[in-house]
Amino acid sequence: MLRAARGVNGHTRGHGLSALRWLPNQDRFLRDPHKRKLIRQGNQWGGKTTAVIQEVHWRCTGTHLHFPTRPPPIKVWFVCYSWNQSLEIQEKVWNLVDRSELDPRTRFDPKNGFKGAHKMVLYKNGSQILFKTGKQGSQKDAAALASGSVDLVVIDEPVSERVYNELVKRLSKTGGTMLLSLTPINGPTDYLKALCDRGVIHDHHARCTPSELVPVGARFPLRDESGTPMDADWIAERIAETSESEVDVVIHGGWETREALRQISAFDRRFVVKGTHRATLRQGWGGVGDCGVMLVTDHGELAHHAVWLVIAYQALPLHVKGAPVLTRVVGEYSNPPGADEHDDVDAVTEVLKRMGLRLEAIAVGVGDHNTSGRSKGATSLNEVYTAAFARKMGLPPESPSFDIVKATKGAKSIDYGVRVLNNGLRRSRISVSEHCPGLIEAAERWQGGNDRYKHWIDAWRYGQTYLEDLAWSGLLLHAA
Numbered sequence: 001m002l003r004a005a006r007g008v009n010g011h012t013r014g015h016g017l018s019a020l021r022w023l024p025n026q027d028r029f030l031r032d033p034h035k036r037k038l039i040r041q042g043n044q045w046g047g048k049t050t051a052v053i054q055e056v057h058w059r060c061t062g063t064h065l066h067f068p069t070r071p072p073p074i075k076v077w078f079v080c081y082s083w084n085q086s087l088e089i090q091e092k093v094w095n096l097v098d099r100s101e102l103d104p105r106t107r108f109d110p111k112n113g114f115k116g117a118h119k120m121v122l123y124k125n126g127s128q129i130l131f132k133t134g135k136q137g138s139q140k141d142a143a144a145l146a147s148g149s150v151d152l153v154v155i156d157e158p159v160s161e162r163v164y165n166e167l168v169k170r171l172s173k174t175g176g177t178m179l180l181s182l183t184p185i186n187g188p189t190d191y192l193k194a195l196c197d198r199g200v201i202h203d204h205h206a207r208c209t210p211s212e213l214v215p216v217g218a219r220f221p222l223r224d225e226s227g228t229p230m231d232a233d234w235i236a237e238r239i240a241e242t243s244e245s246e247v248d249v250v251i252h253g254g255w256e257t258r259e260a261l262r263q264i265s266a267f268d269r270r271f272v273v274k275g276t277h278r279a280t281l282r283q284g285w286g287g288v289g290d291c292g293v294m295l296v297t298d299h300g301e302l303a304h305h306a307v308w309l310v311i312a313y314q315a316l317p318l319h320v321k322g323a324p325v326l327t328r329v330v331g332e333y334s335n336p337p338g339a340d341e342h343d344d345v346d347a348v349t350e351v352l353k354r355m356g357l358r359l360e361a362i363a364v365g366v367g368d369h370n371t372s373g374r375s376k377g378a379t380s381l382n383e384v385y386t387a388a389f390a391r392k393m394g395l396p397p398e399s400p401s402f403d404i405v406k407a408t409k410g411a412k413s414i415d416y417g418v419r420v421l422n423n424g425l426r427r428s429r430i431s432v433s434e435h436c437p438g439l440i441e442a443a444e445r446w447q448g449g450n451d452r453y454k455h456w457i458d459a460w461r462y463g464q465t466y467l468e469d470l471a472w473s474g475l476l477l478h479a480a
């Protein structure tokens with residue numbers, strides 16, 4: 001009974017495609033005649049695989065609804081990530097296509113997939129669908145795909161760039177077509193994104209929104225297997241049960257978790273400035289006048305966990321949109337193993353010297369509030385360093401030329417600081433010198449974790465929020 005229900009030997013069932021009304025993104029994808037096209041959505045909604053199976057069936061039978069295709073018979077490779085995934089897809093094909101078009105020798109078994117000599121779907125007109133696996137990075141899989149010529153390649157879920165390139169070669173003689181359906185997860189997709197950005201592959205992407213779940217021409221959304229309408233509440237529930245960092249990819253089909261997680265997301269290489277800073281620091285930049293210099297630090301115990309940044313800044317008129325200050329990180333230092341406060345002070349002085357500055361140029365220092373570890377008794381690290389800098393300048397420790405003051409911390413201060421940095425970058429108020437590779441790397445990589453990148457971002461946000469607070473109050477200090 002089960003066998004019959006599965007249609008193992010029967011050609012009477014299947015044809016599920018005829019009962020479907022297409023969702024908007026499926027429809028856009030199916031109407032596109034381009035030779036390389038991708039349907040990209042989140043997992044388990046929207047029917048990516050179903051849409052490509054429809055197009056495969058249309059092309060195998062020469063009945064594409066929207067444009068002419070190569071007359072059958074055609075040869076198709078359906079490439080899945082793994083054999084298990086392939087079995088699932090084979091079952092979908094078996095259940096969806098119009099089996100009256102298939103050669104009666106085509107047999108399907110849920111455990112072993114399509115049976116017979118070549119394990120393929122054979123149409124009466126001679127068109128064939130072969131199932132292949134292209135596990136990422138596997139040389140063996142790539143090699144197995146490295147011969148033959150086909151008219152249509154389908155890639156369901158990401159494969160490695162190696163496998164992709166092999167598959168493109170299989171189409172070169174025939175001038176054939178490639179269809180891709182995937183969620184950009186569990187496999188490499190950087191190269192695919194680049195191909196989409198360049199327009200080589202047409203990218204049909206849909207975020208999971210209520211209107212994307214209403215079929216074209218219908219008024220109500222689809223229902224899931226339990227009969228629940230897939231509406232705004234259904235989407236909210238799916239989002240609630242997905243970890244926050246994965247929502248963009250898993251639900252919305254966005255490219256790459258890494259991109260979604262980057263905290264200083266507004267930062268890119270456009271904000272990195274080249275050249276010497278002597279002129280910058282003498283004349284300022286952007287033509288807005290005097291330039292001040294501050295030191296900022298995130299104290300840390302371990303090597304390279306104490307970070308010092310030199311930030312140059314200029315006040316802007318108060319009526320500008322956003323914070324009225326321009327900032328540029330011009331120098332950086334992090335502690336080598338075993339460095340004490342005097343080593344740190346010497347090193348920071350050297351950093352300043354390389355850009356033509358003396359310690360006397362520093363208007364203010366800001367450091368996080370930290371009295372443990374390297375601090376001395378009840379004295380805070382900020383006081384320890386304030387005194388050490390004074391000593392270095394030949395001043396009595398109790399009469400320094402600048403103080404290192406406490407950074408604003410407290411609940412939500414990380415979120416706030418990250419927002420301040422991103423907003424400043426978006427408004428092009430913030431830049432970073434190319435001489436700050438540590439900070440640049442942290443800006444590009446930090447995903448919010450308590451790792452080595454965090455200290456750079458901590459120091460940066462302390463400095464930026466401090467300067468913005470002063471700028472808002474019209475109290476921004478200028479260089480001595």
Ligand SMILES: Nc1ncnc2c1ncn2[C@@H]1O[C@H](COP(=O)(O)OP(=O)(O)OP(=O)(O)O)[C@@H](O)[C@H]1O
Pocket residue numbers: 020021022023026041042043044045046047048049050051183215222
């Ligand atoms: N237009 C549609 N109308 C109704 N049901 C559909 C439609 N498109 C797909 N489905 C159904 O939705 C389910 C999921 O479809 P499919 O496997 O194609 O989705 P997918 O996006 O490839 O999912 P996955 O992320 O698991 O690969 C299947 O049961 C399929 O029959």
Ligand SMILES: [Mg+2]
Pocket residue numbers: 048049050156181
């Ligand atoms: Mg799928």
